[in-house]
Every structure is written in C-alpha cells, then in structure tokens.
Amino acid sequence: MIEFLNFYLIPGLVLGSIYALGAIGVTLTFGILRFANFAHGETMTLGAFIALSLATFTGWHPFAVLPIAMALTALAVLGMDRLFFRPLRHGSTIILVIASFGLMLMVRSLVQLVWGAQLRSFGQGIDLPWVLFDALRIFPKHVTIVCAALVLMLAVHLLLSRTRAGKAMRAMADSPDLARLTGIDTERVIVTTWIVGAGLAAAAGVFLAYDTHVESQLGFKLLLPIFAAALLGGIGRPYGAMAGGLVIGLVEELSTYPWIGSEALVPPGYKTGVAFAIMVAILIWRPSGLFRGRVF
C-alpha cells in the first residue's frame, strides 16, 4: 500500500501537475485561436532554458527566476505570433497547424543552436526525501513543484473568473463568433491567451527540468500527453485541462501498478500508449471531454 503511494500515486501527481500546466496553454490556444499548436512543447523547452540561463547567471534558485523566465517566454511567443501566426489568422485552420509545425522545427533548432543538444540541469546530486511514519517518502522538490503548480492554477482561476480579460477569454473559447458579436476585442484576447499559455508552459518546463533535467527535446516529448490531457478536459476548458493533466499523469503511472497478480498491468514499454489510448477512447465516447455538461 505504502509502495503504491510512494512510487505510483505521488509521482503521478507531480507529473500530472506538470501536464496540467502545459495543457492549459494547449486548450486555450485550441479554444480561442482554433488550432492545435504543435510548437507548444518547444515553448516549454524555451522557458526551461531561459530559466536555466537566468539561474546560472544570477545564481538564484530556479523558482526565483521563474517569473522572469515566464515573462520572457511570453514575450518570445508574442513575437512568434506576430511573425508567423497573425498573418495567417484569417486563413484555414490547417494552415495555422502547419505554421505551428514549422515553428516547432525553428524553435527547437534555435534552442539547439544557442544551448546545444546536451542535457543540463538546475542542480546536481540527488535529493533525499523526508520519510514520514517510517514509510511515506516525500521529496521537498515535489512539494514545491506541486505547490507552485497549485498557486499558478489558482492564479489562472482568478484571472478567468475575476478579470474582464479572463471572462472575455472564456467567452471566446466557448463561441468565438458570438464573442465577436458582443464586441470583445479579439486581438487583445489573443494576446492574453498567448501570454497565459506561454507563461504556464514555461513554468511546466521549469518544473520538469527542476525535477529531472532539461535538454532540447524536453517539450516535444511532453506534447502528446499534453494534447491528451487537453482533450480529456474538453477543448477550450482550462479547468478541464487541469483535471485532464492530473488524470493523464496519474493514469500513466498507475497503469504499470501490479493491479492484478504481480505483473505490471500494462507492460512498461506501452506506458506512453496509455495516454494515447485514453485520448482515443475519450474522443470516441465522450468527444467533449470527461466533464461534459459540468459548468466550470
């Protein structure tokens, strides 16, 4: 039982909160700009590397430079939007998807040009956990990651529910045509969307890098599970994305638990497939997400 908590449930939660942060950006772009942004993974990588450089330069804790890294990443993404997405915004969706694919290639190779392909990390050595009740192992870094993720999600919640910009975003994600009719400044909403999505992506990248390490393909590796999370929550629903991220993170980890007998339920080689299988199943049986009908 305690093993289940230590090795399956807690790692699942940590991974899930990272997925959740990434998925918010995907779901907002999908909901408001109406395309699947393949460059979102590279945004995470970019954020993690920016934070790495800042942390190396200042010698501060990665979480101390996180706000600056988030801001810089958001700025970079706004620049990309201006150059590559905005000129195509009135064309068809598929053009935007292809543009985001091109951007994915560009950002990744730029990161490799600037920072190289080798892997780097914020800290060296291994962390030892706090051992509670002689059995439960809690890692300080995991506590900080989950707490920071919760703070960011709370901030997103406040933004969406308390501010005009947030309400406008939700309205647009729900129905862009109607939002336009009611006089919402769509360009401003789009800017806000990019800022929120890129900031959270940067945070997700930094958290993952803080837990493990960072290299040029960090974000790309997360892209598909994050798409799965966004779909699970229902496209255009930031709260759904948070929940979806947690569910995907948990299910990925729990799928290899020996639920029946002593063998892993899903052979670990297929672990990645679990997220995809859930995603496909959700699409087929509940295409509007797990939380259809619930008003968030």
Place this chain on the structure above:
Amino acid sequence: MKKTMIAAAAAAAALALNGAVATAGEVKVGSAAAVTGPIAELVVAIVNARNLAATHVNEQGGLLGGDTYTLVPGDSQCDPKAAVDAGAKLVNVEQVVAIIGANCSGATNGMAQSVSIPAGVVMLSDTATAPSISELDDNDLVFRVATSDDLHGRTLAQRAWDHGYRKLAVTYATDDYNSGFAEVFAAAFTALGGTITGNEAHEPNKASYRAELATLAGAEPDGLVLFAYYGSSGITILRNSLENALFGKFLGADGMMDNSVIEQIGADNLRGNIMLSQPASATGSPPYEAFAAAFEATGNAPDAPFVAHSYDVSFLAALAIEKAGSADRGAISAALREVANAPGTVILPGEWAKAKAAIAAGEDINYEGASGPIEFDEKGDVTGTYTLNGVGDDGTWTPVM
C-alpha cells in the same frame, strides 16, 4: 520582400551545388551522424572526436601530397530514410571517398544497403552495434569498430557473474541498441546460472520511471542492469532509483558512460554502486591515453559513449587513403585491413606524421585504436576488448577490476 527571399534561397542552393565540386588539394570523407533526432545529445561528442582526428591529420602534413582531410557532415537523424538521403548526397554530390558513421544501426544499415554498397563506397561505422550489420552482403565495403551486441552482452553477463551478482533485474530502452543488448545479456546471464528477476522494456523520454522501477524492485534482485542512453532515460532512472531507495547497485554499458551521469547524480552517490562496460582499450593503455589526452585538451570528455570509436574510424579512414595512395574509392577497402590489422609498425592515435612516414617508406602499419587493437575479420567486424568502469576517487569514470 518575400520574393527576394525565395530568390535568395534559390541562388544559395545553386551556389551550394556549385561549391560541391571538390577544391583541389582536398580529400573528402563523409561524416554521417545522427546530429538531430532521438540521440542528438550523444552525437555532439562523437562529431568532435571525428573532427579531432581530422585535425591531427591536417596538422601533421595532411593526406597524400599534402591535401586537406575534410570531413563532410551528413545528418542521418537516426532514421534510415534520412540516412539514405544523407548518404546519397555524400556519395554523389560531395563525391566522398569513404563514409564514416551513420551512428544508429538502422540508419547505418539503410545507408549501407541502398547507397554506399551499390556505389562501391566503404562505410566505416563507429557506433552501429546490431548483429544484422555483419549479415549484409557488402562486397567487403562495410566495416565497423563498434563490436556487435552479441559479444558485448555475453561479456557483461560474465563480468556481472564474476562480481558475485546472482539475481538481477533488467530494464532497457526501446531502441535498437539497448533492446538487443538486453536480450543477449539476459540469455547469457541465465545460461551462467543467474536469475533474471524481471526484464522490462521502458519507453525512453518519460519524465518518471518510478512505477516501473518499483515493480522491478519488488522481486528484490541484487541490482539493476540498465540498458539505456544516459540522456533519454538513463539518468532519470538512476535518480528515481536512488532517491527512492529502489535500487542501490547498477550495471550498464557504454550508452550510460558519460560525465554528465556523474555530474547529475553526484560521484558520492555512485561510487562503488555502478559498473559500466565499455568496449575500449583499458584506461591507462598507451593508445587510449594518447587519445584521451588530446581529446581532453579540446575541452571534451574522453569517456563519453563511443568517442574513442569515433576518433578511430576518422583516423583509420585517413590511414587507408594514405595507404591506398590515392583518393580512389576502390582501393580503400583493401587498404583498410592493411593499416588496421597486425602485423606492422604500431601507430597510436595522433601519430599521423609517423604513420605517413612509415607508409611512404613502404612499411606495413598496424593502428592500435583508442577503442581497442582493431583487427578486422572477414566480415569487417572487430573483436572487442571491454573495460568495466566505476566512479573513481577523483569523480571520473575509472576502470574497476
């Protein structure tokens, strides 16, 4: 504006094709590597090692009549499709004399079968370890200094047994190198009388492997045999295992041999707990030290995976061209055996001037590589020597007995 850019791109492409014509006084060898793609982080050091050999050649008199030894890069992306494309460019547009590399076994296999063998170009691989490379119908054109997984896997199993391991869990990344290795290792270890308590694949590039490791640790083996590349999953698995006290002892192979493993995990956490098998002349042997000193001087770590092999293939290609006496594709294959295999004047890494003089004098030479003595058999394979490394007192990879 955009039109201008397109025009500029077209002009640049035309220029590039034009520039492909070899300048006089240059001998081109293709250097195919998986620079982008899943093992990008390993390849940087590999390319640096190949370039170091070229620098040695050029600094010490160059090739043949003083020609520059040029390595033309080609990106094989660890994907046979990309490798065939890169190979076609190297062989046809760049008109290289020989090709070194291609890195991943699949990419090497594709490039060899559909480009280099039909064109009659020698391919000399530094990292392709799949047994299928030996089976190619290659007209004696495909060589490698990387040893086949079969041999390495059996050797590692024996060494593990000798170190007193009886019950081991195995986890391997689902790529060609590591999965093949795991298969051979598990069979050999069982044949010795050992027990494999669990043999599980893991998908590389995940953020956490705690769940898989917990399952493997459940059977309480003596240690974990970790077949992975350090970047895509190895370091994460080490970290997850140590932080959660799931495994304390590790065995592995050269895919894990990198300084960043020690940097990331910390020497103190690994000392006495990890042993990695590497096909290389024992540290301390003259050929290895010659290479290591030179490579370190360029700011690179000589114990990174496969860099010794990469240096060797680059140097060997130059030796073979020098021996053949001309930049002629057809003569390389025979010359390669002559310069690599005993007997002859022993040449160590970096000793280009000595080798050039010996060849000019008509002497037979025998290159002793950084990765091992290098004697090509009839299939173009070498018999490896392997060292087992642990973390030494100085915090670097050090041989253990």
Place this chain on the structure above:
Amino acid sequence: MNAAAHSGSVAPPAPGRGAAPLLELEGLTRRFGGLTAVDRCSFAIEAGRITGMIGPNGAGKTTIFSMVAGALRPSAGRILFDGEDIGGVPTHRLFHRGIVRTFQIPHEFGRLTVLENLMAVPAAQPGERLWPVWLSPRAVARREREVRERAEDALRFLTLWELRDELAMHLSGGQKKLLELGRAMMTSPRLVLLDEPGAGVNPTLLARLREMILELNRERGYTFVVIEHDMDFIASLCERVIVLSQGAVLTEGPMERVRRDPRVLDAYLGGDEENEGATGTGTPAGGDASRAGTAAGRAAGEGHGGALGAGATDPGESPP
C-alpha cells in the same frame, strides 16, 4: 416551364386532399440535458399540402425538423411516415424514402459550383462508386448527362442558370436559399421540410420563392412543411398552420383563425427570449448560465458555426 417534363417522375401522384396523413407525430419529445426542446408534440401532415409551422424562437420547430429528417434521435414518442415509425432512421435513408429538408442557414457545398451542388444530389449514381469510374466510364458518363440535364432544368426553374459555374460560396444569401430548394428538386420528394426559406431574402426574391413553392406543390405534387417567421408569407402559402410554443403544439388551423387566437399572441409576446437554445442563436451573456443553452443550441443546430461544439460528433446525440 420545364416542370411538366418531370412530373412523370414524381413517385406517387399527389393523393387527393384530405387523404390519410403522410406524416404523423405522436408524443414526440426531445431533451438536451435538462432542457426540453420538444415536449410531447403530436400533429399530422397531409399529403399534397403546404403546411406552415410557426412559433417564437425556441419553440422547437427546427428540432422537430431535425428529428423528422433523421438528424436527431427522439427522446420519446413516435414519428410515423406513411404509417411507419422512422424515429432514429439516419438522414440519408430517409432521403431515399422521400424526405428532404432545407436548412435555416443555407447549407451549400461552398467550393462546388452551383451546377455541381445540384448534380451531387441524385441517388444511385454509378459514378459515385470508384470501380465504375475507373472501369466503365461510359455508363458513368451516360448517367452523368441525365443528372446534368435535370440539374440544368432545376437551375433554369430557380433562375440560377446564369450562375451555374459560380462557386456556391459566392452566392448571395437569397440565392443560396434557392439552391436549397433546388436540392429538393433533384429527387422526387414526398415531403419537403423548408426551414425558414424566406429568412434574409429580399422582398422581390421572396415573392419569386413563394411562386416557386406553389408551383412545385401544384405541378409536381410536393408536400411541404414550412417554418417561417414572416406571417404574410405563411398566410399566402399555407392553408393550415401549426403553432408551437415551448416545445408543444399550441394550436393549429387556418392562418386567419390562428392569427386571432389570443394564446398565439401571448406566446409571441411573452416568449422566453433567453431560451433560444434550440435555434442556435443564443446570445452569450458571458456567464455560465448561457453555456448550457448554447451547447444545446449547437447540438440542435446541425453543428454549424460552433467549430468545437459536441455537435454531430457526439454519438449520444446523432444517428448511428
């Protein structure tokens, strides 16, 4: 006109007035989540007539059309067509049985030409299968000529002949409405459901549209059910109207009588403006309450507009 040329191909000759009903609804009900868009609706449509269907926004008119045409599955109740229950039968099967619908927001094939829009309609085209296309092109070409002639006749009738080579997306709203009607003419329909054919159509075109509907009814015997907000249009077209309010039948009868019915006036004046879900034009209040309504609206409308709505992708709400 060319109508006579095709009257022979109309499947059953129009039965006499007052014959057995062609379509009967019995307690038809449709719910979207907590919202009941159609509530125990019962009425009958006689063959050969033009029947009007009116009611305030959200009364469930379009939802009824969607169920009759097979785009939505009824939650309860029966739809009898020729005495047979067709509830839940997919749209394309119903089309082959003679039920054709048009859409309130025109559903043209935007990047097909106007002529192609009509030529795509007829059933049993051998050219719609690949083997004949590749192996017996002559048979395909022969049938294609027939289809084309028929489409050209329809375009002349609809006065769209000049625009035959134009992409349908470039037509005006009114012209698209005509094209919708043209789709019905490409087959031999027994029941044509017109959803607001006059919405957004200018008065000149509207008058022409009325003449066309009357002519199709008179000359070819098409049975029409027409949803329309323009009362004069309905009055000049239909002998009988059905009034719906909040998903139920309020009253029915000749237009003159219905117009004087105080309940009808009440329904229109007191119509619950917030409850517009079923017509898919709900206004976004930005708040959460509107969301359920809009979602239902998307499901009820045919998935147009809202690119990300559950729409037709939801197995629970679309025919199998």
Place this chain on the structure above:
Amino acid sequence: MEQQLYGIFLYGVFLLTMGGIYAVLTLGLNIQWGFTGLFNAGVAGFFAIGAYTTAIVTSAASERHLGGYGLPVAAGLVAAMVASAVIAWGVGRICIRLRADYLAIATLGIAEIFRLVLKNEVWATNGPRGISLIPKPFEHLPEPWNQVGMLLLVFAVVAVLYVLLERARRSPWGRVMAAIRENEAAARAAGKDVERLRIEAFVLGAALMGLGGALMAHHIKFIEPNAAEPVSATFLVWVMLVIGGAANNRGAVFGAILIWTIWSTAEILSARLPPEWAVKSAYLRIFLVGLALQIILQRFPGGIFRERRFRTAPSSSTREQPP
C-alpha cells in the same frame, strides 16, 4: 567535372525517388484531406503498416521476425496496400465520425500506438532492431541502372495513381466526396451515406500510404520504428500537401517533390559551413527548412495549386437559355 555531373545526376535520381515515394503518400493524404476533408494526422501509422507488411512478405525467412516469406516485390506491394486498408477500415469504423481536429488527434494517437506495438512486439517485427535485407527491385543491375530502375518504378506508380485519382476527382465520386468535405449535414440531407463514403476515402488513402511505406521499405532496404516517427512520416507529408495545394493532385505531386527537394538540398547548403559548425549546421538546416516553410505558407496560403472545379464549357450548353 564529368564525375561531378554524373554524381549530381545520381543524386537527382535519389532525390526524385524519395520525392516520388512522398508523392504517393501525399496523393493518399489528398484523397483523405483534399477530397473528403478527413484530417488524418496518423499517416506514419499506415506508412509503417505498409512498410512492415512488405518487409515480412518479401524478405527471406528469418528467426528474428514474423515470416520472411520471400515473395516477389509486387506481392509485397499488394499485401502492404491490403493490410493498410484493412486496418484503416477498422480505425475508420471507430473514429470516422469525429470532426476534423478531433479526428486528427485520434489518428495521431493511434499511429503512436502502432509504433509502440512495432517496438514492443519483437516476435513479429524484431522490435527496435527492425527488419533488414528487404529486397529492392532492380538491385542486381549495375549502378546507375539499379537506382534509375527504382526511380522509374516509383514514377510509374505515381503516374498510374495520378491518372486514376484525377479521373476519380473529376467523377461524381470526387463530387460527392467534395460535397461531404464542404458540408456534411447537407450531404446527409442529400441522401449520401456520409459514414460509408468517408470510410471509403479513408481506406483508399490509407492503402496508398501503405503503398508509399512499402516503396520506402524497398528503397531503403531496411525498416525500423524510427522510420515511422511522426515528423518525417506524417507532418512532412502534410506540409507537402498543404503547400502543393490540397484537393489538387498535381499540387500533391508537386508539393511532395518541392518540399522534399528543400528538405534534402538544405543540407548541401549547411554542409558548406566550416567544420566547427559540423554539429550546428544540422540544427541550422532544420531551422532553414522551418523558415522556408513559413515563407511559402505566407506567400501561398492556399497552396501553390488551387483546387479546380468542373465548369460547363460554353459549347456544351446546347439549349437555349431561358429569358
């Protein structure tokens, strides 16, 4: 110099062979996306099924993987198409009703699951080590005729497909597919069995993707799961189709060859950089490819070749126009 020209000619042969194989994939995707509007982001999955099927059918017997039946290449190509088609039918049955972007993500996920199966079911596929020694047509001819032979085979396939698909596109079949693409609800209301027709297009497109995969396997004589990773086996095909012009077969073929040429020749450019850039030049190449893509997208947002619809020729209208 003569040697140089001969080399460039041979490289041209390789370039066009690859471009031609991609053209087969792009034509397949064009049926799905261009004609019918099905957003299949799982091209790599069907590519892989085709490649592995032909590898198993045509290679010599081996203990490392399933079969090795040593059948002729033609049998392999047919088997590849059939296998892809059958699996596409299964996939289509469960998710063809999904709307565009959802279908994309579902097919992307399914393709990744296929790739995991290829990696993990070692008994059938030799896992990550892949299948080697796949026969290549004409390989026993001397250079350059072996390569030219392969090129001609690929181009013969492309030509046949082009003619068949162009005929299909102009036929009522193409019209009804376009109708579904343009307005699904209206197509239903016009009596079309949208599900069946969409599955038909999906299956046909997937069969061509399988054929493309099979041709690729024969061309490179080796297949492994990395060859079916999404960037070069799905997204690149999409880029080719969108840039060339969706719904236009000529655009599909042109886009495949154009983009493959950019993708491939960019390396010749980046390889000119000094040796200390040996590693970075590869990154730079990918960057340039990305940039070229953006420029073409902004220059030709609707693709280079536009869709062409049937127009009535002035002479064909024999009747009098009504007043």
